[in-house]
């Protein structure tokens with residue numbers, strides 16, 4: 001099935017990518033020493049949480065942006081500029097609204113200097129392939145989301161690229177439309193007549209990765225790096241009902257909920273208790289990141305676990321019941337684990353005594369518990385509280401903390417850390433924020 005490693009099509013060798021910080025003070029490393037291979041004939045998934053640099057890596061491999069260091073070799077040639085071996089499908093369909101379906105599909109061929117009659121012939125074939133027969137002269141605004149993305153696929157495939165790059169191509173579609181299109185692409189691939197030799201798909205959807213890929217490369221965040229890879233050792237097509245499929249999904253849930261876990265082993269050797277949350281790093285309090293979730297969602301999750309009557313629930317099951325995007329669920333789980341309301345291991349979440357108490361007690365007492373846990377385990381908030389406490393007027397400018405957070409996070413993330421800290425602290429009645437005056441104070 002996967003003998004592709006012998007025939008490498010694209011190879012990324014110890015590549016890093018840093019962006020300059022907007023204030024001109026230094027740079028922000030998005031990817032560090034990433035090495036990835038895509039072989040001929042395989043489907044590879046890049047799985048990672050939001051911000052782990054998946055899109056950045058894909059754009060580097062497509063030659064749309066240069067690496068800061070390291071080399072990328074495509075089909076034996078070191079990459080300089082746009083990669084001629086790649087066709088790309090984006091999450092947002094990126095169609096030109098003033099062009100018809102066939103004109104949108106022909107664009108890529110025009111750029112490659114293909115003659116007009118040949119262009120039309122090939123575009124019609126690609127449109128046929130993605131099931132848009134009859135819609136050649138429709139405009140994008142007349143199409144549903146699923147149909148627009150079919151145009152996206154046709155436009156990428158019409159050039160018969162060696163590798164098809166997919167950047168979360170199903171995530172802007174509703175669940176059923178996504179499921180349908182994903183299945184069709186998989187069918188085309190399995191039929192062996194796919195107009196590309198390999199597929200590289202970026203996703204943060206674990207089931208999607210296991211369904212489509214022969215190999216899943218797991219990326220970690222801060223900075224983005226390769227944590228390891230998991231071989232999807234299933235015959236194609238991959239069936240969701242297979243025990244091995246479920247085991248692989250469960251294993252990847254475990255991996256994704258345990259940023260420090262070793263991913264090299266694969267699911268057959270899962271050792272109970274091996275997957276533990278890393279000890280808080282002994283770096284500055286500001287570097288310990290807050291998950292961006294609203295306080296209410298943490299209680300919501302804990303209440304749902306209490307309702308099941310069991311202390312331990314499979315995360316995959318929770319994800320189904322809540323119908324939450326994976327990133328949102330992971331954020332809530334992170335927050336619950338950070339505050340010691342739950343522990344996470346082996347793809348399961350277990351509510352702690354404290355968590356049960358928090359979810360079932362009176363509002364007043366749950367606020368006290370939240371405050372106590374935030375002060376103990378959310379160092380950004382504890383540090384702000386201590387700093388404010390030392391001021392005679394118990395007031396400080398928000399800039400003071402934002403400037404410090406800017407040293408640790410890219411600008412957007414620094415703002416998000418700040419607003420999450422404010423939201424949690426407000427709920428815990430630890431401090432207040434006057435957004436008009438941009439002042440933090442203890443009431």
Ligand SMILES: Nc1ncnc2c1ncn2[C@@H]1O[C@H](COP(=O)(O)OP(=O)(O)OP(=O)(O)O)[C@@H](O)[C@H]1O
Nearest residue numbers: 019030048049050051052053054055056057204410
């Ligand atoms: N041009 C840029 N300038 C500065 N920072 C950037 C740039 N492009 C990406 N970043 C930063 O790099 C980090 C990774 O971004 P990227 O879009 O690659 O992540 P991702 O894994 O694709 O996330 P998502 O799942 O949300 O799409 C983010 O913190 C982002 O803010």
Ligand SMILES: [Mg+2]
Nearest residue numbers: 054055056167
């Ligand atoms: Mg992305």
